[in-house]
Amino acid sequence: MKYLVVLAVVLFFVMLIAVRYRKQITAAIQVARMIKDAGKSAKEIPQASIRRDPMAAAPLVKCSGCSTWVPEDRAKRMRTGDFFCSDECMRTGAKAI
Numbered sequence: 833m834k835y836l837v838v839l840a841v842v843l844f845f846v847m848l849i850a851v852r853y854r855k856q857i858t859a860a861i862q863v864a865r866m867i868k869d870a871g872k873s874a875k876e877i878p879q880a881s882i883r884r885d886p887m888a889a890a891p892l893v894k895c896s897g898c899s900t901w902v903p904e905d906r907a908k909r910m911r912t913g914d915f916f917c918s919d920e921c922m923r924t925g926a927k928a929i
């Protein structure tokens with residue numbers, strides 16, 4: 833029976849606090865929701881940027897003719913291992929070597 837009285841008193845105080853700090857509790861819930869949403873959007877951003885930039889997967893190689901950095905899959909490779917950005921650079925670069 834003693835515990836029931838203690839429980840009733842505790843419940844009374846909890847209700848009193850809830851009524852008194854209603855605004856703060858509502859604000860705290862809103863802040864918690866904002867943090868939850870921010871976490872969700874933060875997870876979505878990196879995935880979107882990975883999808884948006886497929887060129888990042890291709891490593892860059894330096895053109896031996898004009899020293900321009902081009903993606904490896906678009907560069908022309910010589911038998912010597914030199915890379916060129918275009919046929920023109922390949923011709924001029926081959927002459928220079």
Ligand SMILES: [Zn+2]
Pocket residue numbers: 895896897898899900916917918921
């Ligand atoms: Zn070039």
